[in-house]
Amino acid sequence: MSNKLLPALFAATLGIASLSACSDDSAAGSSTEKKSVTLGFVNGATTEFHTCLQKAIESEASTEGAKVITANSKQDPAAELSNIEDMISRNVSALIVQTVNVDALKNDIAKAKSANIPIFMTSVITSDTTDILGAVVVDLKALGALDAGWIAKDAGSAEVEAGVIAGAPGAASDLMSAGFTGALPANVKVVANQPGMFNRAKAQDVAENMIQAHPDLKYAFVANEDMAFGAYQAFQAAGKDVKIVTANGTDAGLAAVKDGKFSATVANSATDIGQLAVKNTLTLLNEGQADKIANIKISLITKDNLSEAPKYCLA
Template sequence: MKKLTTLISAALLSSTMSVSAHAQDTLAIVVSTLNNPFFVTMKDGAESKAKELGYNLIVLDSQNDPSKELSNVEDLTVRGVKAILINPTDSDAVSNAIRMANRANIPVLTLDRGASRGDVVSHIASDNVAGGEMAGKFIMERVGEKAKVIQLEGIAGTSAARERGEGFMKAVKSGNMDLLASQPADFDRTKGLNVMENLLAANSDVQAVFAQNDEMALGALRAIQASGKDITIVGFDGTDDGIAAVNRGLLSATIAQQPDMIGSLGVETADKVLKGQTVEKNIPVPLKVITK
Protein backbone atom coordinates (compact mmCIF):
# COMPACT_ATOMS: atom_id res chain seq x y z
CA MET A 1 0.00 0.00 0.00
CA LYS A 2 2.82 2.35 0.92
CA LYS A 3 4.52 1.59 -2.40
CA LEU A 4 1.29 2.32 -4.27
CA THR A 5 0.90 5.66 -2.45
CA THR A 6 4.47 6.57 -3.31
CA LEU A 7 3.90 5.75 -6.97
CA ILE A 8 0.72 7.83 -7.08
CA SER A 9 2.49 10.76 -5.38
CA ALA A 10 5.35 10.53 -7.85
CA ALA A 11 2.91 10.47 -10.77
CA LEU A 12 1.08 13.52 -9.45
CA LEU A 13 4.35 15.36 -8.93
CA SER A 14 5.47 14.47 -12.43
CA SER A 15 2.15 15.68 -13.83
CA THR A 16 2.42 18.96 -11.90
CA MET A 17 5.98 19.52 -13.09
CA SER A 18 4.94 18.79 -16.65
CA VAL A 19 2.11 21.34 -16.53
CA SER A 20 4.44 23.89 -14.95
CA ALA A 21 7.13 23.34 -17.56
CA HIS A 22 4.54 23.60 -20.31
CA ALA A 23 3.30 26.90 -18.92
CA GLN A 24 6.85 28.26 -18.83
CA ASP A 25 7.19 27.45 -22.53
CA THR A 26 3.99 29.22 -23.60
CA LEU A 27 3.88 32.48 -25.54
CA ALA A 28 0.82 34.11 -27.07
CA ILE A 29 0.07 36.20 -30.12
CA VAL A 30 -3.09 38.34 -30.19
CA VAL A 31 -3.88 39.31 -33.79
CA SER A 32 -6.20 42.19 -34.73
CA THR A 33 -7.96 39.97 -37.29
CA LEU A 34 -7.32 36.66 -39.01
CA ASN A 35 -9.70 37.71 -41.77
CA ASN A 36 -6.79 39.37 -43.58
CA PRO A 37 -4.02 37.48 -45.43
CA PHE A 38 -1.33 39.82 -44.10
CA PHE A 39 -2.02 38.96 -40.47
CA VAL A 40 -2.44 35.27 -41.25
CA THR A 41 1.08 35.32 -42.73
CA MET A 42 2.34 37.16 -39.64
CA LYS A 43 0.79 34.50 -37.44
CA ASP A 44 2.37 31.76 -39.57
CA GLY A 45 5.80 33.36 -39.17
CA ALA A 46 5.36 33.49 -35.40
CA GLU A 47 4.21 29.85 -35.25
CA SER A 48 7.19 28.69 -37.31
CA LYS A 49 9.72 30.49 -35.10
CA ALA A 50 7.97 29.34 -31.90
CA LYS A 51 8.21 25.74 -33.05
CA GLU A 52 11.88 26.21 -33.94
CA LEU A 53 12.67 27.65 -30.49
CA GLY A 54 10.61 25.09 -28.59
CA TYR A 55 7.71 27.28 -27.46
CA ASN A 56 4.01 26.52 -27.40
CA LEU A 57 2.21 29.45 -29.07
CA ILE A 58 -1.39 30.41 -28.30
CA VAL A 59 -3.06 32.34 -31.14
CA LEU A 60 -6.09 34.56 -30.41
CA ASP A 61 -8.13 36.59 -32.91
CA SER A 62 -9.51 39.98 -31.76
CA GLN A 63 -11.80 40.24 -34.82
CA ASN A 64 -10.98 43.98 -35.12
CA ASP A 65 -12.83 44.57 -31.83
CA PRO A 66 -10.96 46.37 -28.99
CA SER A 67 -13.26 44.84 -26.36
CA LYS A 68 -12.51 41.34 -27.72
CA GLU A 69 -8.82 42.25 -27.67
CA LEU A 70 -9.05 43.24 -23.99
CA SER A 71 -10.89 40.00 -23.20
CA ASN A 72 -8.19 38.00 -25.04
CA VAL A 73 -5.40 39.58 -23.00
CA GLU A 74 -7.35 39.09 -19.76
CA ASP A 75 -7.69 35.39 -20.64
CA LEU A 76 -3.95 35.14 -21.27
CA THR A 77 -3.04 36.69 -17.91
CA VAL A 78 -5.11 33.99 -16.22
CA ARG A 79 -3.50 31.27 -18.33
CA GLY A 80 -0.08 32.41 -17.21
CA VAL A 81 1.69 32.91 -20.55
CA LYS A 82 5.25 34.17 -20.32
CA ALA A 83 5.07 36.87 -23.01
CA ILE A 84 2.39 38.40 -25.23
CA LEU A 85 2.87 39.52 -28.82
CA ILE A 86 0.04 41.83 -29.81
CA ASN A 87 -0.99 43.31 -33.13
CA PRO A 88 -3.34 46.09 -31.93
CA THR A 89 -6.81 46.69 -33.29
CA ASP A 90 -6.35 50.36 -32.35
CA SER A 91 -3.21 52.07 -31.06
CA ASP A 92 -5.12 53.98 -28.36
CA ALA A 93 -7.63 51.32 -27.30
CA VAL A 94 -4.95 48.62 -26.91
CA SER A 95 -3.39 50.59 -24.05
CA ASN A 96 -5.87 49.11 -21.55
CA ALA A 97 -4.96 45.58 -22.60
CA ILE A 98 -1.25 46.32 -22.37
CA ARG A 99 -1.61 47.82 -18.91
CA MET A 100 -3.47 44.69 -17.81
CA ALA A 101 -0.53 42.57 -18.97
CA ASN A 102 1.88 45.02 -17.29
CA ARG A 103 0.08 44.52 -13.97
CA ALA A 104 0.46 40.77 -14.40
CA ASN A 105 4.21 41.28 -15.07
CA ILE A 106 3.92 39.74 -18.54
CA PRO A 107 6.24 41.31 -21.15
CA VAL A 108 4.38 42.77 -24.14
CA LEU A 109 5.71 43.22 -27.68
CA THR A 110 3.72 45.01 -30.39
CA LEU A 111 3.72 43.86 -34.02
CA ASP A 112 3.07 46.05 -37.10
CA ARG A 113 0.95 48.57 -35.17
CA GLY A 114 2.22 50.41 -32.12
CA ALA A 115 0.53 51.36 -28.85
CA SER A 116 -0.04 54.91 -27.57
CA ARG A 117 0.42 53.99 -23.91
CA GLY A 118 1.49 51.12 -21.69
CA ASP A 119 4.86 49.46 -21.19
CA VAL A 120 5.99 47.72 -24.39
CA VAL A 121 9.41 46.07 -24.35
CA SER A 122 9.80 46.13 -28.14
CA HIS A 123 7.90 47.17 -31.27
CA ILE A 124 8.55 45.18 -34.44
CA ALA A 125 7.28 46.77 -37.65
CA SER A 126 8.13 48.14 -41.04
CA ASP A 127 8.83 51.85 -41.36
CA ASN A 128 5.31 52.83 -42.38
CA VAL A 129 6.19 56.49 -42.91
CA ALA A 130 8.96 55.54 -45.33
CA GLY A 131 6.62 53.09 -47.06
CA GLY A 132 3.92 55.71 -47.60
CA GLU A 133 6.50 58.06 -49.03
CA MET A 134 7.80 55.30 -51.33
CA ALA A 135 4.25 54.83 -52.66
CA GLY A 136 3.87 58.55 -53.32
CA LYS A 137 7.22 58.82 -55.08
CA PHE A 138 6.37 55.82 -57.27
CA ILE A 139 3.12 57.53 -58.33
CA MET A 140 4.97 60.78 -59.05
CA GLU A 141 7.50 58.93 -61.22
CA ARG A 142 4.79 56.97 -63.02
CA VAL A 143 2.21 59.73 -63.52
CA GLY A 144 4.29 62.88 -63.12
CA GLU A 145 4.24 65.93 -60.89
CA LYS A 146 0.86 67.54 -60.23
CA ALA A 147 -0.80 64.13 -60.60
CA LYS A 148 -4.40 63.99 -59.41
CA VAL A 149 -4.50 61.34 -56.67
CA ILE A 150 -6.87 59.68 -54.22
CA GLN A 151 -5.88 57.95 -50.97
CA LEU A 152 -7.78 55.10 -49.35
CA GLU A 153 -7.01 55.14 -45.62
CA GLY A 154 -6.91 52.23 -43.19
CA ILE A 155 -8.59 51.99 -39.80
CA ALA A 156 -8.59 55.36 -38.08
CA GLY A 157 -6.63 55.25 -34.84
CA THR A 158 -4.08 52.67 -35.95
CA SER A 159 -0.45 53.69 -36.12
CA ALA A 160 -0.14 51.97 -39.52
CA ALA A 161 -2.85 54.14 -41.09
CA ARG A 162 -1.54 57.33 -39.50
CA GLU A 163 2.08 56.70 -40.46
CA ARG A 164 1.44 55.49 -44.01
CA GLY A 165 -0.72 58.56 -44.57
CA GLU A 166 1.98 60.80 -43.14
CA GLY A 167 4.59 59.39 -45.51
CA PHE A 168 2.29 59.59 -48.51
CA MET A 169 1.44 63.22 -47.78
CA LYS A 170 5.16 64.06 -47.70
CA ALA A 171 5.44 62.76 -51.25
CA VAL A 172 2.23 64.53 -52.32
CA LYS A 173 3.61 67.86 -51.14
CA SER A 174 7.11 67.35 -52.54
CA GLY A 175 5.68 66.30 -55.92
CA ASN A 176 3.06 69.08 -56.05
CA MET A 177 0.42 66.40 -56.48
CA ASP A 178 -3.26 67.24 -56.24
CA LEU A 179 -4.95 65.16 -53.51
CA LEU A 180 -8.56 64.97 -54.69
CA ALA A 181 -9.82 62.92 -51.74
CA SER A 182 -8.64 60.81 -48.81
CA GLN A 183 -11.19 58.55 -47.11
CA PRO A 184 -11.08 55.51 -44.80
CA ALA A 185 -11.96 52.06 -46.10
CA ASP A 186 -10.77 50.28 -42.94
CA PHE A 187 -8.13 48.02 -44.58
CA ASP A 188 -11.06 46.02 -46.04
CA ARG A 189 -11.48 44.84 -49.64
CA THR A 190 -15.25 45.26 -49.84
CA LYS A 191 -15.11 48.71 -48.26
CA GLY A 192 -12.29 49.59 -50.66
CA LEU A 193 -14.62 48.74 -53.55
CA ASN A 194 -17.56 50.72 -52.16
CA VAL A 195 -15.54 53.81 -51.19
CA MET A 196 -13.71 53.81 -54.52
CA GLU A 197 -17.01 53.65 -56.46
CA ASN A 198 -18.23 56.76 -54.66
CA LEU A 199 -14.93 58.60 -55.07
CA LEU A 200 -14.79 57.81 -58.80
CA ALA A 201 -18.24 59.28 -59.27
CA ALA A 202 -17.12 62.52 -57.64
CA ASN A 203 -13.58 62.65 -59.09
CA SER A 204 -13.67 61.51 -62.70
CA ASP A 205 -10.27 63.06 -63.45
CA VAL A 206 -8.30 60.96 -60.91
CA GLN A 207 -5.03 59.58 -62.29
CA ALA A 208 -3.71 57.48 -59.40
CA VAL A 209 -4.84 55.79 -56.20
CA PHE A 210 -2.78 54.93 -53.14
CA ALA A 211 -4.44 52.34 -50.90
CA GLN A 212 -2.86 51.89 -47.48
CA ASN A 213 -3.06 48.11 -47.84
CA ASP A 214 -3.42 45.56 -50.64
CA GLU A 215 -6.92 44.52 -49.60
CA MET A 216 -8.26 48.04 -50.21
CA ALA A 217 -6.21 48.29 -53.41
CA LEU A 218 -7.82 45.10 -54.73
CA GLY A 219 -11.27 46.44 -53.85
CA ALA A 220 -10.47 49.72 -55.58
CA LEU A 221 -9.26 47.74 -58.59
CA ARG A 222 -12.70 46.19 -59.06
CA ALA A 223 -14.36 49.59 -58.97
CA ILE A 224 -11.85 51.03 -61.43
CA GLN A 225 -12.19 48.06 -63.80
CA ALA A 226 -15.97 48.53 -63.80
CA SER A 227 -15.52 52.22 -64.66
CA GLY A 228 -13.29 51.42 -67.62
CA LYS A 229 -10.74 54.03 -66.55
CA ASP A 230 -6.95 53.65 -66.77
CA ILE A 231 -5.71 54.57 -63.28
CA THR A 232 -2.43 53.80 -61.52
CA ILE A 233 -3.07 51.81 -58.31
CA VAL A 234 -0.49 51.30 -55.57
CA GLY A 235 -1.12 49.05 -52.59
CA PHE A 236 0.82 48.32 -49.42
CA ASP A 237 1.84 45.08 -47.64
CA GLY A 238 3.03 42.81 -50.44
CA THR A 239 0.44 40.10 -49.75
CA ASP A 240 0.25 37.08 -52.06
CA ASP A 241 -2.92 38.46 -53.68
CA GLY A 242 -1.36 41.90 -54.04
CA ILE A 243 1.83 40.62 -55.65
CA ALA A 244 -0.18 38.35 -57.98
CA ALA A 245 -2.21 41.37 -59.12
CA VAL A 246 1.01 43.32 -59.75
CA ASN A 247 2.44 40.44 -61.81
CA ARG A 248 -0.74 40.39 -63.90
CA GLY A 249 -0.47 44.12 -64.50
CA LEU A 250 -3.64 44.91 -62.55
CA LEU A 251 -1.94 46.83 -59.73
CA SER A 252 0.95 49.10 -60.64
CA ALA A 253 2.89 48.35 -57.46
CA THR A 254 2.71 47.27 -53.84
CA ILE A 255 4.97 48.38 -51.02
CA ALA A 256 6.00 45.00 -49.69
CA GLN A 257 6.29 44.32 -46.02
CA GLN A 258 7.45 40.96 -44.77
CA PRO A 259 4.70 39.89 -42.35
CA ASP A 260 6.23 36.47 -41.78
CA MET A 261 9.44 38.18 -40.66
CA ILE A 262 7.51 40.50 -38.34
CA GLY A 263 5.92 37.48 -36.64
CA SER A 264 9.17 35.55 -36.55
CA LEU A 265 11.14 38.47 -35.12
CA GLY A 266 8.41 38.95 -32.52
CA VAL A 267 8.89 35.46 -31.14
CA GLU A 268 12.68 35.68 -31.43
CA THR A 269 12.67 38.97 -29.50
CA ALA A 270 10.32 37.58 -26.83
CA ASP A 271 12.72 34.67 -26.39
CA LYS A 272 15.59 37.10 -25.78
CA VAL A 273 13.51 39.09 -23.27
CA LEU A 274 12.66 35.93 -21.31
CA LYS A 275 16.36 35.01 -21.25
CA GLY A 276 17.20 38.40 -19.76
CA GLN A 277 18.90 39.76 -22.86
CA THR A 278 18.71 43.41 -23.89
CA VAL A 279 16.53 44.09 -26.95
CA GLU A 280 15.96 47.15 -29.13
CA LYS A 281 12.90 49.26 -28.34
CA ASN A 282 12.09 49.47 -32.05
CA ILE A 283 13.05 46.76 -34.53
CA PRO A 284 12.54 47.75 -38.20
CA VAL A 285 11.69 45.26 -40.93
CA PRO A 286 12.81 46.22 -44.47
CA LEU A 287 10.38 47.37 -47.19
CA LYS A 288 10.61 47.25 -50.97
CA VAL A 289 8.57 48.38 -53.96
CA ILE A 290 7.31 45.46 -56.04
CA THR A 291 6.44 46.16 -59.67
CA LYS A 292 5.94 43.94 -62.71
Protein backbone atom coordinates (compact mmCIF):
# COMPACT_ATOMS: atom_id res chain seq x y z
CA MET A 1 0.00 0.00 0.00
CA SER A 2 1.29 3.47 -0.91
CA ASN A 3 2.26 5.70 2.01
CA LYS A 4 0.23 8.45 0.34
CA LEU A 5 -3.01 6.50 0.85
CA LEU A 6 -2.57 6.03 4.62
CA PRO A 7 -3.66 9.57 5.67
CA ALA A 8 -6.77 9.34 3.48
CA LEU A 9 -7.75 5.93 4.90
CA PHE A 10 -7.19 7.16 8.47
CA ALA A 11 -9.38 10.20 7.85
CA ALA A 12 -12.13 8.03 6.36
CA THR A 13 -12.00 5.70 9.37
CA LEU A 14 -12.35 8.65 11.73
CA GLY A 15 -15.30 9.91 9.72
CA ILE A 16 -17.10 6.57 9.94
CA ALA A 17 -16.44 6.38 13.68
CA SER A 18 -17.70 9.91 14.09
CA LEU A 19 -20.88 9.15 12.16
CA SER A 20 -21.42 6.04 14.26
CA ALA A 21 -21.01 8.00 17.48
CA CYS A 22 -23.48 10.65 16.29
CA SER A 23 -25.96 7.92 15.41
CA ASP A 24 -25.64 6.40 18.92
CA ASP A 25 -26.08 9.80 20.59
CA SER A 26 -29.14 10.54 18.47
CA ALA A 27 -30.72 7.21 19.36
CA ALA A 28 -30.03 7.79 23.05
CA GLY A 29 -31.55 11.25 22.85
CA SER A 30 -34.61 9.93 21.07
CA SER A 31 -35.03 7.23 23.69
CA THR A 32 -34.92 9.83 26.46
CA GLU A 33 -37.46 12.07 24.73
CA LYS A 34 -39.86 9.18 24.19
CA LYS A 35 -39.51 7.73 27.66
CA SER A 36 -42.92 6.34 28.58
CA VAL A 37 -44.87 7.79 31.49
CA THR A 38 -47.16 5.63 33.58
CA LEU A 39 -49.73 7.36 35.77
CA GLY A 40 -51.48 5.61 38.61
CA PHE A 41 -55.03 6.78 39.24
CA VAL A 42 -56.59 5.87 42.59
CA ASN A 43 -60.29 6.67 42.45
CA GLY A 44 -62.41 7.17 45.56
CA ALA A 45 -65.80 5.69 44.69
CA THR A 46 -68.07 4.49 41.90
CA THR A 47 -70.55 7.35 41.55
CA GLU A 48 -71.17 8.97 38.17
CA PHE A 49 -68.70 11.70 39.08
CA HIS A 50 -65.95 9.18 39.78
CA THR A 51 -66.73 7.18 36.63
CA CYS A 52 -66.65 10.31 34.46
CA LEU A 53 -63.48 11.53 36.15
CA GLN A 54 -61.75 8.25 35.28
CA LYS A 55 -62.95 8.42 31.67
CA ALA A 56 -61.50 11.91 31.32
CA ILE A 57 -58.17 10.90 32.88
CA GLU A 58 -57.82 7.83 30.66
CA SER A 59 -58.79 9.75 27.53
CA GLU A 60 -56.43 12.66 28.18
CA ALA A 61 -53.56 10.34 29.11
CA SER A 62 -54.03 8.47 25.82
CA THR A 63 -53.96 11.77 23.94
CA GLU A 64 -50.73 12.71 25.72
CA GLY A 65 -49.14 9.30 25.09
CA ALA A 66 -49.14 8.22 28.74
CA LYS A 67 -50.27 4.91 30.23
CA VAL A 68 -52.77 4.77 33.12
CA ILE A 69 -53.18 2.09 35.79
CA THR A 70 -56.40 2.46 37.79
CA ALA A 71 -57.74 1.30 41.16
CA ASN A 72 -60.84 2.15 43.18
CA SER A 73 -60.95 2.57 46.96
CA LYS A 74 -64.78 2.44 47.21
CA GLN A 75 -64.94 5.02 50.03
CA ASP A 76 -62.59 2.99 52.25
CA PRO A 77 -59.45 4.83 53.52
CA ALA A 78 -57.72 1.49 54.24
CA ALA A 79 -58.34 0.38 50.67
CA GLU A 80 -56.97 3.70 49.44
CA LEU A 81 -53.69 3.15 51.29
CA SER A 82 -53.49 -0.39 49.93
CA ASN A 83 -54.11 0.88 46.39
CA ILE A 84 -51.41 3.50 46.74
CA GLU A 85 -48.95 0.93 48.08
CA ASP A 86 -49.73 -1.25 45.06
CA MET A 87 -49.11 1.69 42.70
CA ILE A 88 -45.79 2.34 44.45
CA SER A 89 -44.80 -1.30 43.92
CA ARG A 90 -45.56 -0.83 40.22
CA ASN A 91 -43.19 2.16 40.21
CA VAL A 92 -45.60 4.53 38.47
CA SER A 93 -44.24 7.90 37.36
CA ALA A 94 -46.85 9.79 39.40
CA LEU A 95 -50.09 9.14 41.29
CA ILE A 96 -53.36 10.97 40.69
CA VAL A 97 -55.64 10.53 43.70
CA GLN A 98 -59.34 11.25 44.18
CA THR A 99 -59.16 10.74 47.92
CA VAL A 100 -61.68 9.10 50.23
CA ASN A 101 -60.53 11.02 53.29
CA VAL A 102 -58.23 14.04 53.32
CA ASP A 103 -56.89 13.34 56.81
CA ALA A 104 -56.12 9.70 56.03
CA LEU A 105 -54.35 10.77 52.84
CA LYS A 106 -51.49 12.25 54.88
CA ASN A 107 -50.16 8.73 55.49
CA ASP A 108 -50.58 7.89 51.81
CA ILE A 109 -48.59 10.97 50.77
CA ALA A 110 -45.80 10.06 53.19
CA LYS A 111 -45.63 6.53 51.72
CA ALA A 112 -45.42 7.86 48.18
CA LYS A 113 -42.87 10.51 49.12
CA SER A 114 -40.56 7.92 50.66
CA ALA A 115 -40.72 6.04 47.34
CA ASN A 116 -40.05 9.26 45.34
CA ILE A 117 -43.42 9.03 43.60
CA PRO A 118 -45.25 12.38 43.46
CA ILE A 119 -48.96 12.63 44.24
CA PHE A 120 -51.35 14.86 42.31
CA MET A 121 -54.80 15.39 43.86
CA THR A 122 -58.21 15.98 42.33
CA SER A 123 -61.23 17.81 43.81
CA VAL A 124 -59.78 18.46 47.27
CA ILE A 125 -56.36 19.07 48.84
CA THR A 126 -54.65 18.58 52.16
CA SER A 127 -54.13 21.59 54.42
CA ASP A 128 -50.36 21.35 53.79
CA THR A 129 -49.59 21.07 50.08
CA THR A 130 -45.80 20.99 50.49
CA ASP A 131 -45.45 17.29 49.68
CA ILE A 132 -47.83 17.03 46.73
CA LEU A 133 -46.96 17.62 43.09
CA GLY A 134 -50.12 19.63 42.51
CA ALA A 135 -53.90 19.51 42.38
CA VAL A 136 -56.98 20.39 40.37
CA VAL A 137 -59.63 21.37 42.87
CA VAL A 138 -63.25 22.40 43.13
CA ASP A 139 -63.98 25.13 45.66
CA LEU A 140 -66.49 22.93 47.43
CA LYS A 141 -67.37 25.48 50.10
CA ALA A 142 -68.17 27.95 47.34
CA LEU A 143 -70.24 25.24 45.63
CA GLY A 144 -72.36 24.78 48.75
CA ALA A 145 -72.63 28.54 49.13
CA LEU A 146 -74.03 28.89 45.59
CA ASP A 147 -76.88 26.51 46.44
CA ALA A 148 -77.44 28.35 49.73
CA GLY A 149 -77.62 31.63 47.80
CA TRP A 150 -80.40 30.28 45.62
CA ILE A 151 -82.41 29.26 48.71
CA ALA A 152 -81.79 32.63 50.37
CA LYS A 153 -83.15 34.44 47.32
CA ASP A 154 -86.11 32.09 46.94
CA ALA A 155 -87.07 32.17 50.62
CA GLY A 156 -86.75 35.92 50.98
CA SER A 157 -87.46 36.90 54.58
CA ALA A 158 -89.69 33.91 55.40
CA GLU A 159 -88.77 31.66 58.31
CA VAL A 160 -88.20 28.25 56.70
CA GLU A 161 -86.67 24.85 57.42
CA ALA A 162 -83.95 23.14 55.35
CA GLY A 163 -82.35 19.71 55.46
CA VAL A 164 -78.93 18.49 54.34
CA ILE A 165 -78.39 15.07 52.76
CA ALA A 166 -74.61 14.83 52.74
CA GLY A 167 -72.37 12.29 51.01
CA ALA A 168 -69.69 10.24 52.76
CA PRO A 169 -68.04 11.90 55.76
CA GLY A 170 -64.39 12.87 55.56
CA ALA A 171 -63.70 14.58 52.25
CA ALA A 172 -65.66 16.51 49.61
CA SER A 173 -69.05 16.18 51.27
CA ASP A 174 -67.93 17.83 54.51
CA LEU A 175 -66.66 20.88 52.64
CA MET A 176 -69.80 21.18 50.53
CA SER A 177 -72.11 20.91 53.54
CA ALA A 178 -70.07 23.43 55.53
CA GLY A 179 -70.18 25.88 52.64
CA PHE A 180 -73.93 25.44 52.34
CA THR A 181 -74.84 25.79 56.01
CA GLY A 182 -72.38 28.62 56.54
CA ALA A 183 -73.87 30.72 53.75
CA LEU A 184 -77.54 30.39 54.73
CA PRO A 185 -79.30 33.47 56.14
CA ALA A 186 -80.59 33.41 59.70
CA ASN A 187 -84.19 32.87 58.60
CA VAL A 188 -83.34 29.49 57.02
CA LYS A 189 -82.90 26.92 59.78
CA VAL A 190 -81.13 23.60 59.14
CA VAL A 191 -83.22 21.06 61.04
CA ALA A 192 -81.53 17.84 59.85
CA ASN A 193 -78.12 16.86 58.47
CA GLN A 194 -77.52 13.19 57.62
CA PRO A 195 -75.18 11.32 55.24
CA GLY A 196 -76.60 9.60 52.19
CA MET A 197 -73.21 8.04 51.44
CA PHE A 198 -73.47 9.05 47.75
CA ASN A 199 -76.02 6.25 47.33
CA ARG A 200 -79.47 6.90 45.82
CA ALA A 201 -81.32 4.28 47.89
CA LYS A 202 -79.65 5.42 51.10
CA ALA A 203 -80.47 9.04 50.32
CA GLN A 204 -84.09 8.08 49.71
CA ASP A 205 -84.24 6.46 53.16
CA VAL A 206 -82.67 9.54 54.74
CA ALA A 207 -85.17 11.81 52.98
CA GLU A 208 -88.10 9.65 54.10
CA ASN A 209 -86.97 9.90 57.72
CA MET A 210 -86.27 13.59 57.34
CA ILE A 211 -89.72 14.50 56.01
CA GLN A 212 -91.43 12.39 58.69
CA ALA A 213 -89.51 14.15 61.44
CA HIS A 214 -89.86 17.58 59.82
CA PRO A 215 -93.13 17.75 57.85
CA ASP A 216 -92.71 21.50 57.27
CA LEU A 217 -89.39 21.04 55.48
CA LYS A 218 -89.17 23.53 52.61
CA TYR A 219 -85.69 22.98 51.12
CA ALA A 220 -83.11 20.21 50.84
CA PHE A 221 -79.46 20.46 49.91
CA VAL A 222 -78.31 17.11 48.49
CA ALA A 223 -74.59 16.54 47.88
CA ASN A 224 -74.96 15.04 44.41
CA GLU A 225 -77.63 14.58 41.76
CA ASP A 226 -77.85 10.80 42.02
CA MET A 227 -78.83 11.09 45.69
CA ALA A 228 -81.10 14.00 44.80
CA PHE A 229 -83.20 11.70 42.63
CA GLY A 230 -83.68 9.40 45.62
CA ALA A 231 -84.64 12.35 47.80
CA TYR A 232 -87.08 13.59 45.17
CA GLN A 233 -88.84 10.20 45.12
CA ALA A 234 -89.16 10.22 48.91
CA PHE A 235 -90.59 13.73 49.05
CA GLN A 236 -93.03 13.00 46.22
CA ALA A 237 -94.23 9.80 47.92
CA ALA A 238 -94.87 11.80 51.09
CA GLY A 239 -96.84 14.39 49.11
CA LYS A 240 -94.38 17.14 50.02
CA ASP A 241 -93.12 19.86 47.69
CA VAL A 242 -89.56 20.20 48.99
CA LYS A 243 -87.31 22.30 46.76
CA ILE A 244 -84.05 20.47 46.05
CA VAL A 245 -80.68 22.09 45.33
CA THR A 246 -77.76 19.85 44.46
CA ALA A 247 -74.49 19.54 42.51
CA ASN A 248 -72.79 17.96 39.48
CA GLY A 249 -74.37 19.10 36.20
CA THR A 250 -74.89 15.68 34.62
CA ASP A 251 -77.22 15.28 31.65
CA ALA A 252 -79.83 13.68 33.92
CA GLY A 253 -79.38 16.41 36.52
CA LEU A 254 -79.82 19.19 33.97
CA ALA A 255 -82.95 17.47 32.63
CA ALA A 256 -84.30 17.36 36.22
CA VAL A 257 -83.68 21.09 36.56
CA LYS A 258 -85.50 21.68 33.26
CA ASP A 259 -88.45 19.55 34.43
CA GLY A 260 -88.61 21.23 37.83
CA LYS A 261 -87.63 18.18 39.87
CA PHE A 262 -84.54 20.07 41.06
CA SER A 263 -84.61 23.81 41.64
CA ALA A 264 -80.90 24.29 41.01
CA THR A 265 -77.64 22.42 40.59
CA VAL A 266 -74.03 23.54 40.66
CA ALA A 267 -72.13 22.37 37.59
CA ASN A 268 -68.59 21.15 38.29
CA SER A 269 -67.46 19.17 35.26
CA ALA A 270 -65.76 15.84 35.97
CA THR A 271 -64.36 15.99 32.43
CA ASP A 272 -62.69 19.36 33.05
CA ILE A 273 -61.18 18.10 36.31
CA GLY A 274 -59.79 14.89 34.81
CA GLN A 275 -58.36 16.44 31.66
CA LEU A 276 -56.63 19.26 33.51
CA ALA A 277 -55.31 16.84 36.15
CA VAL A 278 -53.46 14.82 33.50
CA LYS A 279 -52.18 17.90 31.65
CA ASN A 280 -50.85 19.53 34.81
CA THR A 281 -49.39 16.30 36.20
CA LEU A 282 -47.36 15.73 33.05
CA THR A 283 -46.34 19.39 32.83
CA LEU A 284 -45.19 19.55 36.46
CA LEU A 285 -43.38 16.21 36.15
CA ASN A 286 -41.36 17.76 33.32
CA GLU A 287 -40.81 20.91 35.40
CA GLY A 288 -42.92 22.96 33.02
CA GLN A 289 -45.14 25.92 33.81
CA ALA A 290 -48.53 25.09 35.33
CA ASP A 291 -50.44 26.21 38.41
CA LYS A 292 -49.62 23.89 41.30
CA ILE A 293 -53.18 24.34 42.59
CA ALA A 294 -55.66 24.93 39.76
CA ASN A 295 -59.34 25.71 40.29
CA ILE A 296 -62.18 24.38 38.13
CA LYS A 297 -64.97 26.77 37.25
CA ILE A 298 -68.30 26.13 38.99
CA SER A 299 -71.67 27.56 37.96
CA LEU A 300 -75.13 27.70 39.53
CA ILE A 301 -77.51 26.27 36.95
CA THR A 302 -81.26 26.91 36.97
CA LYS A 303 -83.96 26.80 34.29
CA ASP A 304 -82.81 30.25 33.22
CA ASN A 305 -79.26 29.31 32.18
CA LEU A 306 -79.26 25.60 31.30
CA SER A 307 -77.31 26.25 28.10
CA GLU A 308 -74.33 27.52 30.12
CA ALA A 309 -73.63 24.16 31.80
CA PRO A 310 -70.29 22.60 30.71
CA LYS A 311 -69.92 19.07 29.35
CA TYR A 312 -69.96 16.78 32.38
CA CYS A 313 -68.90 13.39 31.03
CA LEU A 314 -67.24 11.97 27.93
CA ALA A 315 -69.31 9.54 25.90
